Amino acid sequence: MMDWIRIQCLVFVLNVCVRTGNLQEAPPNIRNQNLEAEKKLSEYVNVIIEHYKQTEPVGIPGAPIPDPLSIPPMNQSFSIGRMNFKDVELYGLKKFKIDHVVADVAAMKVEAALVIDKLDIVGNYTLNTWFSSAKGNFTVKLTHVFIKAMATLEVQRNGSLEAQAIDMDITFKEMAMDFKGLGFFASMFQGVVNSVGSFMFDSIKPFILSEANSNVRNDINKQVSKLPQKFPNSISPFDELVAEARKKVRALGYDPFKIADYNNSVGVFDVYLMHTWLYGLSSFHRTKDIVFEIRNNTVHALLEVGTQKLLGTTHWEISLITELLTRVGTASFSVEYIGVQINASQAMDTRKPPSLDDIQLELGNIQMRFDGLGTADYLIEFGVNVLPNLIRYQIMDAIERPIKLKIQEELDKINVEEFIRTNSEKLDDPNALADLSNFL
Template sequence: MTGRTTLFLCVFATVATLTGVRAAIDVKAWLGEEPLTPERILEEMVEYFSQRDPHGIPVLKVPEPIEAPDRVTASQITLWDLKISGHSGLRLEYINVNLTTFTGVVRISVPKINVLGQYEWPGWWSTSAGSANITVTDIQVALNLQLGINTKGLLIVDGLQITLNYEDLILGFEGLAGEHALLVGAADTFFSTIIQPLIVGGIQDKLTKVLNERLEQRLKDKPFPNSISPVDYLVAKVRRDLRESGKDPIFVERKDVNLAWGVSVQLKNINIKGLTTLHRTHEVSAQFIDNALFVTIQIGTQQLKAGADWSISASLMPAVGGHLDVEVESLSVTVMAKQPADIRSPPVLREIDIQLGNLAVRSVGESTMDYLVELMVNLLPNTFRNIIMDKIEPKIHQAIQKQFNGLDIHRIILTKLAERRQAEANASP
């Protein structure tokens, strides 16, 4: 199953624990008749997030209400013949993952959970028994995750904390004995002494175990070093790939620019060095808000060097030229992008911000034109580089968004799934 589907299942387990239900529920009956393939999960999730207000548990066909006839025990209370409703209103409100510190927060809401059934509650002097009607309104569940790297280099859940808040807890028990009536009358006390310990004490350990099993299964062949953060490790891998693929220096094709009054500028033999100094400058984060994924990436380089042969020509004037060497003190780029949860829609580049350090230009040559070009290029860009970048950024933004518009994320994922299935088929004896 996908991570988001697993998350919804874990939340449902939390809600089930809230009501004290630990009966064995046949989840397989909720899967439907078709096999639960990655392709089916993808299509179900796409359909789920195509709604204006996605709610409920996707992929699974969860009935409303859920019937749990088995006898279950919550603290001293035994319940049976239970009918649980309200889970169809479950909503994924917010996810925030900091990929630098490897921490995450997940928030889910459920407008109301109602449990109907029979109960038995033994006491010191008498036993309470009869019908039960439990309603919890405006439930807010927060999961705080801390990820880490174990000694084997595997990504693990190093800490998990669940916080549960609610607006109102309405408890209706027929046939309550006096000693139990006092406890039920103090709903907050009932919550803190009976329900909250069940959630915090049981579901956290169980959920940690399930998530770590899934992580080990998915990433057992992709260990990380435990000396640096996984994000910095991935950036280091990009630097290595740039070196191994011969992209430092990188060579750019010839550029011809036509200016006013018949003046044309030609740049050729353009090369850029220093891309392998790429590094993370600030935090890298991802947030899921209002059914869209927002990603912020902040990266930069150290000193960049570039060189090019230049020539300027104009009508009725002889062509002049030379060679320029440019050094850029630093380059930093902040990219903020949005991907709708309905992945049939393309990503959107929300913002791109480019910051250039000081520039130094040296012209190889001793002619008056060389000195003039060197003076102009050194003076003007350093004086007006922020203004120049403000003018250039919209064009870069437009070019990147044009590439984004051509992306079919839905089709790309389906293709990758088909390739993986084919690879698995080829690998099997």
């Protein structure tokens, strides 16, 4: 679980790195701010931490988003004339709020949705018809703007990561327009003017998406290229981390795993299971997509792993409660799989601690082979029908509660804000990323 928190913090820090990249269209003052941020990334991380302590954070401090964004000149022809637009600028791109972000870590895909309360398009126009003309400034207000983007990373043949084309779209709910200088033509050309807003949005939209796609992709690749690790293109980088975690489980002596002794009463029988060993816990692997989701300024993580077929052995003792009859023996068993699903969350306000929201443990079918039951039919039937369920309870008791306690114990130890601040200082060292494995 500590690794999950560290990965989450690393994603946060790398996200900061990406956002300090330069947009080609950014004005000089924004570029200068970005250069300063690259010189001292730890200071920028601190700014981000403070930003997300707000109740409703808007935008991201220092984000290289030009505001206003200059739009190239446009023109539109009508049956009765022509309109030209120049000095057009778009205001409000920086004032976005995060609606949601869903990151599939294993598949290296991210879907993000942003909302902007209002975008203003301002500029100058000229209207020329066969019998008159008009000119002036104009304003188009778009409200309830929704921006959705899907981005992916892929492993290249040389083992490096590279961002692919970003699929983006922009929509809005309402539009209001105000054209100055139309005079008495306002009512005459009302139908023309009404179509201008849609034309303008349809014209500006490809320009914004193209600029964002190209520049954001370049910024991501610029930052990802700094990672010293090379990844195999046969498995995802996250699955490679899982493979390393399997080695650590074996190194720590958790495979084979000794399960605590267990006793229970079933009807008139007392049952004891002792010296139970489970083999194969280190065979765990990702069984579903690893998903990080940001909603309501909280990061939610869903992690699900499962093992391959497990084998085990146990010593058993069955006796009547009156102890008039006792049987002992050994048994070997197999567990089809063990699956663990973990739901955890962390508020973007790093003053709040991480939380284990839920954990589910699932055991597959258990089959047993007995030795020592004797020839008594009722004992054979008892062993075949009851002992597999008792083994299931024994394994659940031995694994589920300790996992919950261990995860919560690790979460209670973590001061997320301090952890991020401490490790962000490594980004000021040009050689800091050379030992990414120690960071994880």
